[in-house]
Amino acid sequence: MTTYPNIVAGQPVLSATTFESRNPATGELLGRVPQSSPEQVAQAVAAAQAAQVAWAALPDAERQAALNRVADILHAEQEHLAEWITREQGKPLGGVGPDQVPGARFEAYACEVWTRVPASLALPVEVAFEDDTRRDEVHRQPYGVVAAIAPWNWPLMIAIWQIIPALRAGNTVVIKPSEHTSIGTLEMVRLISAALPPGVLNTVTGAGEVGATLIAQPAVRKILFTGSTATGRRIAALAGERLSACTLELGGNDAAIVLPDADPAEIAMGLFWGAFLNMGQTCAAIKRLYVPDALHDAVVGALQGLAQAMPMGDGLQPGIAMGPIQNLMQFDKVVSLVESAKAGGARIVCGGEAPVGPGYFYPITLVTDIDDGAPLVDQEQFGPVLPIVRYRDLDDAVARANRLDVGLGASVWGRDADQARAVALRLQAGTVWINQHGAVHPMVPFGGLKGSGLGVEFGLEGLKSVTQTRVISLKK
Numbered sequence: 440m441t442t443y444p445n446i447v448a449g450q451p452v453l454s455a456t457t458f459e460s461r462n463p464a465t466g467e468l469l470g471r472v473p474q475s476s477p478e479q480v481a482q483a484v485a486a487a488q489a490a491q492v493a494w495a496a497l498p499d500a501e502r503q504a505a506l507n508r509v510a511d512i513l514h515a516e517q518e519h520l521a522e523w524i525t526r527e528q529g530k531p532l533g534g535v536g537p538d539q540v541p542g543a544r545f546e547a548y549a550c551e552v553w554t555r556v557p558a559s560l561a562l563p564v565e566v567a568f569e570d571d572t573r574r575d576e577v578h579r580q581p582y583g584v585v586a587a588i589a590p591w592n593w594p595l596m597i598a599i600w601q602i603i604p605a606l607r608a609g610n611t612v613v614i615k616p617s618e619h620t621s622i623g624t625l626e627m628v629r630l631i632s633a634a635l636p637p638g639v640l641n642t643v644t645g646a647g648e649v650g651a652t653l654i655a656q657p658a659v660r661k662i663l664f665t666g667s668t669a670t671g672r673r674i675a676a677l678a679g680e681r682l683s684a685c686t687l688e689l690g691g692n693d694a695a696i697v698l699p700d701a702d703p704a705e706i707a708m709g710l711f712w713g714a715f716l717n718m719g720q721t722c723a724a725i726k727r728l729y730v731p732d733a734l735h736d737a738v739v740g741a742l743q744g745l746a747q748a749m750p751m752g753d754g755l756q757p758g759i760a761m762g763p764i765q766n767l768m769q770f771d772k773v774v775s776l777v778e779s780a781k782a783g784g785a786r787i788v789c790g791g792e793a794p795v796g797p798g799y800f801y802p803i804t805l806v807t808d809i810d811d812g813a814p815l816v817d818q819e820q821f822g823p824v825l826p827i828v829r830y831r832d833l834d835d836a837v838a839r840a841n842r843l844d845v846g847l848g849a850s851v852w853g854r855d856a857d858q859a860r861a862v863a864l865r866l867q868a869g870t871v872w873i874n875q876h877g878a879v880h881p882m883v884p885f886g887g888l889k890g891s892g893l894g895v896e897f898g899l900e901g902l903k904s905v906t907q908t909r910v911i912s913l914k915k
């Protein structure tokens with residue numbers, strides 16, 4: 440059985456101990472992953488530190504060219520990487536076009552796009568003030584070594600979201616993939632490293648204390664983390680002690696509000712994928728749906744029709760729209776939230792029972808006759824289950840959407856764009872979409888309010904977030 444090595448200073452690195460990676464659809468053993476020791480974590484950071492000065496000193500056009508070569512590799516290797524994503528993460532291969540299921544091929548394609556766009560951006564020197572007596576220039580400096588901790592839901596795409604802007608700005612990176620999905624990331628880093636000087640991009644892997652050991656290294660000046668709010672808080676506490684900067688993209692519990700003028704048939708597909716993209720294992724996905732009384736049955740019926748039409752299975756097989764839940768921890772969480780909804784008297788419209796057989800499969804589950812306060816509404820399910828809550832009064836729906844201590848995304852669905860926009864402006868979320876949900880774009884800042892995070896990624900604001908400001912002030 441292959442052990443997939445880490446990449447440190449451009450070289451493959453194995454460890455004394457390893458752990459397994461398994462296909463969540465079949466249980467098949469895919470390979471083994473090194474458990475990086477604390478010394479190896481320190482070595483990876485030292486390699487990044489050693490490479491950083493020369494990387495930052497390259498002419499900007501050369502760093503840009505290197506990242507475009509990374510994008511070329513991602514393009515050439517799209518199918519290979521997509522297959523690893525499906526095998527290890529579970530999402531079906533799918534396709535890239537507008538009518539296709541957004542699956543692993545989409546994720547691999549997005550890696551290329553989220554490389555080309557930051558590669559094309561620049562942060563030129565800005566003149567903040569100038570008169571006869573002085574000239575003040577704002578220069579954007581890299582932090583130095585950036586530590587990135589990536590999750591298991593979109594393992595390659597989110598790793599790229601973290602790696603590329605950091606490199607573009609002249610930082611070097613040590614990335615730790617989730618222990619649930621390490622091999623695909625190791626494969627991707629191995630391939631793209633051919634376009635980068637040794638030490639510019641390094642990996643560490645493991646479970647337990649590897650992430651904490653990584654961010655505690657004195658040379659780490661900036662931390663990028665995507666994952667749970669609980670872990671985000673621990674990372675922020677450590678960053679606070681060391682005064683390291685951090686960008687945290689944490690969980691959410693996104694509300695979608697259907698307005699009374701919406702057409703259920705027209706919005707059903709958008710609502711469905713807004714909730715069930717990647718089996719609901721998406722940070723900005725619809726996790727609570729608020730529907731006016733008058734439209735409730737039509738919306739539920741349309742969603743049920745779609746849920747029951749989506750083939751579920753091993754995503755390497757053709758025609759599969761839905762894969763498994765990625766790991767047992769998440770599977771157990773989903774089961775327990777659905778069981779608590781049943782015990783509380785909610786109605787399971789479809790799904791609600793795990794099938795017998797291999798893999799962490801759980802059916803698309805729609806739950807009605809449920810209200811705020813129920814664990815399935817108040818806690819992030821991060822899985823293929825959607826509670827649908829009736830409302831009578833729009834003000835009340837807005838208040839319910841805003842009542843939780845998280846605010847990553849939200850959405851408003853209706854025909855009258857002005858009315859939808861007016862409701863959107865009242866929602867407490869980093870992004871409020873209108874008639875779509877989760878439609879992130881590499882030029883548009885993305886981040887959470889309240890317990891959903893700190894800072895933003897993407898676009899110029901995201902690029903600035905991996906730099907620090909240095910002012911050069913000249914007396915004339």
Ligand code: NDP
Nearest residue numbers: 590645646647648649650651666667670673689690722821
């Ligand atoms: P976590 O949020 O707990 O993150 C796990 C990762 O963080 C691992 O790489 C772990 O490595 C690292 N880590 C843990 N503690 C620390 C620390 N103190 N300092 C630095 N790194 C640390 O994710 P889980 O996979 O356990 O998922 C839990 C929940 O998070 C899910 O149920 C889901 O709700 C949510 N989630 C949200 C995502 C999003 O996109 N926002 C993505 C995935 C999950 P190590 O153990 O080696 O330190």
